[in-house]
Amino acid sequence: MGVNLLELLRRYDKTGIYNVYxxxxxxxxxxxxxxxxxxxxxxxxxxxxxxxxxxxxxxVVICGMGGSGIVGDLVYDMYQDVAEVxxxxxKDYHLPRFCDERTLVIAISYSGNTEETISAFVEGIERGxxxxxxxxxxxxxEFAKKLGTPHVAVPRGTQPRAALPCLVAATLAILEKFNVxxxxxxxxxxxxxxxxxxxEENRPEVGGRALELANAxxxxxxxxxxxxxxxxxxxxxxxxxxxxxxxVAVASTLPEFDHNDIVGxxxxxxxxxxxxxxxxxxxxVTRARVTCTEDVLRSLGLRIEEIWARGRxxxxxxxxxxxxxxxxxxxxxxxxxxxxxxxxTISLLKRYxxxxxxxxxxxxxxxxxx
Amino acid sequence: MGVNLLELLRRYDKTGIYNVYxxxxxxxxxxxxxxxxxxxxxxxxxxxxxxxxxxxxxxVVICGMGGSGIVGDLVYDMYQDVAEVxxxxxKDYHLPRFCDERTLVIAISYSGNTEETISAFVEGIERGxxxxxxxxxxxxxEFAKKLGTPHVAVPRGTQPRAALPCLVAATLAILEKFNVxxxxxxxxxxxxxxxxxxxEENRPEVGGRALELANAxxxxxxxxxxxxxxxxxxxxxxxxxxxxxxxVAVASTLPEFDHNDIVGxxxxxxxxxxxxxxxxxxxxVTRARVTCTEDVLRSLGLRIEEIWARGRxxxxxxxxxxxxxxxxxxxxxxxxxxxxxxxxTISLLKRYxxxxxxxxxxxxxxxxxx
Numbered sequence: 001m002g003v004n005l006l007e008l009l010r011r012y013d014k015t016g017i018y019n020v021y022x023x024x025x026x027x028x029x030x031x032x033x034x035x036x037x038x039x040x041x042x043x044x045x046x047x048x049x050x051x052x053x054x055x056x057x058x059x060v061v062i063c064g065m066g067g068s069g070i071v072g073d074l075v076y077d078m079y080q081d082v083a084e085v086x087x088x089x090x091k092d093y094h095l096p097r098f099c100d101e102r103t104l105v106i107a108i109s110y111s112g113n114t115e116e117t118i119s120a121f122v123e124g125i126e127r128g129x130x131x132x133x134x135x136x137x138x139x140x141x142e143f144a145k146k147l148g149t150p151h152v153a154v155p156r157g158t159q160p161r162a163a164l165p166c167l168v169a170a171t172l173a174i175l176e177k178f179n180v181x182x183x184x185x186x187x188x189x190x191x192x193x194x195x196x197x198x199x200e201e202n203r204p205e206v207g208g209r210a211l212e213l214a215n216a217x218x219x220x221x222x223x224x225x226x227x228x229x230x231x232x233x234x235x236x237x238x239x240x241x242x243x244x245x246x247x248v249a250v251a252s253t254l255p256e257f258d259h260n261d262i263v264g265x266x267x268x269x270x271x272x273x274x275x276x277x278x279x280x281x282x283x284x285v286t287r288a289r290v291t292c293t294e295d296v297l298r299s300l301g302l303r304i305e306e307i308w309a310r311g312r313x314x315x316x317x318x319x320x321x322x323x324x325x326x327x328x329x330x331x332x333x334x335x336x337x338x339x340x341x342x343x344x345t346i347s348l349l350k351r352y353x354x355x356x357x358x359x360x361x362x363x364x365x366x367x368x369x370x
Numbered sequence: 371m372g373v374n375l376l377e378l379l380r381r382y383d384k385t386g387i388y389n390v391y392x393x394x395x396x397x398x399x400x401x402x403x404x405x406x407x408x409x410x411x412x413x414x415x416x417x418x419x420x421x422x423x424x425x426x427x428x429x430v431v432i433c434g435m436g437g438s439g440i441v442g443d444l445v446y447d448m449y450q451d452v453a454e455v456x457x458x459x460x461k462d463y464h465l466p467r468f469c470d471e472r473t474l475v476i477a478i479s480y481s482g483n484t485e486e487t488i489s490a491f492v493e494g495i496e497r498g499x500x501x502x503x504x505x506x507x508x509x510x511x512e513f514a515k516k517l518g519t520p521h522v523a524v525p526r527g528t529q530p531r532a533a534l535p536c537l538v539a540a541t542l543a544i545l546e547k548f549n550v551x552x553x554x555x556x557x558x559x560x561x562x563x564x565x566x567x568x569x570e571e572n573r574p575e576v577g578g579r580a581l582e583l584a585n586a587x588x589x590x591x592x593x594x595x596x597x598x599x600x601x602x603x604x605x606x607x608x609x610x611x612x613x614x615x616x617x618v619a620v621a622s623t624l625p626e627f628d629h630n631d632i633v634g635x636x637x638x639x640x641x642x643x644x645x646x647x648x649x650x651x652x653x654x655v656t657r658a659r660v661t662c663t664e665d666v667l668r669s670l671g672l673r674i675e676e677i678w679a680r681g682r683x684x685x686x687x688x689x690x691x692x693x694x695x696x697x698x699x700x701x702x703x704x705x706x707x708x709x710x711x712x713x714x715t716i717s718l719l720k721r722y723x724x725x726x727x728x729x730x731x732x733x734x735x736x737x738x739x740x
Contacts, residue, residue, distance in 0.1 A: 058428075059456060065625065065626060065629045066626070066629025066630050067629070067630075069626065069629070080466040080467065080468075081464065081466060081467045082467060083466075083467055083468065084467060084468055085468055086429060086456050086458060086466065086468050088456055088458070091598070091623070091625070091626045092598040092625060092626075093625075093655060094451065096450040096451060096453075096456065097450065097451045097452060097453055097454060098453065098454055098455055098456045116625055219637075221591065221618075221639075221641075221642070223618065228461070228462040238630070238631075239629075239630035241634070242630040242631055242632075242633045242634040243630050243633045246633055246634060246636050246637050247634050247637075247639070248591075248593065248620070248631070248634035248635065248639050248642050249634060250618070250620050253461070255435065255461070255462065255463075255486055256435060256436070256439065256461045256462075258716065258719045258720075259435045259436025259437070259439070259609075259716060260436050260437075260608070260609035260612040260613050260716075261608075261612050261618070262612075262715045262716060262719065263612045263613045263616055263713050263714075263715055263716060264611070264612040264616060264617050264618035264619060265618065265715070266616050266714060266715055267589075267616055267617075269591075269617070269618050271591075271641045272591070272618050284727065285463060285727055285729065288722075288723060288726050288727055289723060292719055292722045292723060292726070293719065295722075296715050296718060296719060296722075343633050344633075344636060345632045345633055345635070345636055345666050346628065346629060346630075346632060346633060348666060349628045349632065349662055349663065349666060350628075352658075352662045352666075353658060353659060353662060356658050356662070357654065357655055357658055359655065
């Protein structure tokens with residue numbers, strides 16, 4: 001191998017973000033169990049004299065940004081062909097017009113202080129939506145407590161992106177209680193075992209596929225492409241390479257890739273690395289499309305990286321890929337001598353926005369929360 | 371200027387795709403007028419003995435790929451805060467589970483031969499959705515005629531991406547007839563005038579902003595970022611640079627960009643060009659976010675390209691940017707000595723897939739169409 005990854009992690013991973021990935025299997029199953037036991041859908045609540053009745057929804061809107069927002073994408077991918085109601089993902093301050101009293105709005109912000117998500121949460125309350133919030137504290141929890149809206153607390157103390165299994169588990173448990181999806185207890189159990197395997201096979205002592213992928217990317221632009229089911233995973237991996245490794249990255253999706261992106265590869269760009277997400281259970285059409293696309297790229301002289309989903313359940317497939325990508329992005333960071341936990345510009349922008357416009361304060365006033 | 375763009379267009383634009391962009395204002399207003407006059411929502415239709423009743427919808431699903439699929443994104447951006455029903459965009463073979471007899475499914479394929487879109491159309495019929503198709507002929511038109519489902523014909527004879535105004539105009543006219551949106555006649559008129567201005571200001575004799583943008587990009591990766599309202603425009607411009615200019619490109623969206631992508635810029639990558647989509651009517655929060663983000667990138671030493679929406683209506687803003695980006699991508703192609711009309715790998719892949727799996731033939735059988 002030549003590199004001592006353990007030593008590099010010790011030197012550069014100042015916040016110890018790597019260690020959180022090692023606990024994903026526990027974070028997933030523990031959070032799922034706790035939320036299943038503790039969360040129940042209220043019959044109705046009363047917000048400033050207005051009654052919001054819960055149950056009987058016909059639309060789901062999942063709001064969040066970044067490491068919290070990706071939960072909506074992953075849930076959409078896993079359950080849009082199971083759920084009998086539309087699942088819509090919103091990554092912005094505002095809700096679409098259609099949100100009404102039969103809309104379940106799940107507002108997810110790991111920190112609880114994301115101004116876009118708090119804004120969407122407040123709009124949900126004002127429109128009489130059936131709002132549920134998820135956070136590890138912060139303003140979102142405070143607002144929920146003061147207004148009496150149902151809130152799910154997840155364990156505190158890490159970077160939002162590393163908390164993914166907590167947020168996914170909480171969201172699954174909520175969706176089950178609203179009968180949007182069936183019981184995922186078995187999937188959570190299987191997924192937890194698969195995540196443990198992924199950790200073992202990619203430990204710093206062995207490196208594994210995660211290290212290979214990190215080496216293949218280097219300081220190039222990783223271009224991650226999955227078929228439609230893995231749209232969210234591709235976005236997640238892009239985000240991980242952005243935040244942990246500090247590289248520009250691209251997320252793309254097949255079959256749409258074949259209608260435009262592929263032409264960008266005809267002249268064999270040298271600074272971009274294609275990474276395809278694969279699945280042993282791809283149906284015949286998907287397999288043909290992925291392999292044809294890869295063949296065309298190879299015929300242009302390009303080298304393709306593949307990463308394969310693990311496990312049987314959709315949950316295991318999706319989270320195993322997220323974990324592999326997460327580890328690869330952490331390894332890439334320390335190989336480049338960078339701290340994977342540090343996200344300087346994000347913090348800077350959050351402070352800028354907060355000081356400039358005081359959005360949260362004005363929402364506080366709008367809801368008459370002291 | 372130094373380059374003779376007219377001469378380059380004459381030499382490299384073999385299919386004359388550039389000339390189609392010059393007619394966008396006419397394509398938009400003519401198609402809108404014709405579809406408004408000729409299309410009416412049927413009360414009910416009978417497909418193989420099953421009655422599909424039209425009207426009273428509570429969900430809209432817009433299906434299409436590439437140059438046809440982008441219509442769904444643009445319509446979503448323009449009308450999600452106006453429409454009282456969810457608008458969902460599907461770029462794949464399959465419809466989400468929620469599609470039922472109260473779902474309007476608009477299947478758009480300029481050629482009429484896109485297998486993903488034909489598949490989604492067939493699923494729509496089988497599920498009893500209120501299906502409407504849009505094409506310039508092909509299998510989609512044939513299926514619609516044989517089954518008796520409402521079909522909108524748009525003018526033939528160009529590349530799907532260059533036909534954007536026809537497809538947008540047809541979709542707007544359909545959505546009006548289903549009362550999803552109000553009358554857009556005034557917007558179409560204004561937009562048409564704005565498009566004419568954009569053409570004038572960016573003629574090859576003057577070059578204009580389109581040529582400046584093409585020069586700034588060169589053979590680098592254009593990274594196009596708009597705030598949420600311009601998510602579809604960013605994707606469209608990415609697609610145009612892919613297809614016309616043969617470069618890898620990225621589409622991104624604010625505020626989500628600030629939660630991950632921005633970190634990828636911290637080390638000032640030299641092969642990527644940031645292009646921000648701007649709008650003189652941005653609200654206060656959006657303006658603060660875009661300018662803060664640009665300031666942070668500039669403080670890292672990066673040079674930012676801006677492109678500004680034109681006109682008053684959303685339609686004018688969106689299509690003026692699409693036209694400017696389209697012209698820039700054509701200019702970039704010919705500056706690089708490439709034919710903007712040629713998309714070798716897309717054609718190759720379509721043929722591969724069609725020969726390998728014969729998806730359309732099997733759909734034909736499924737619907738008993740001889």
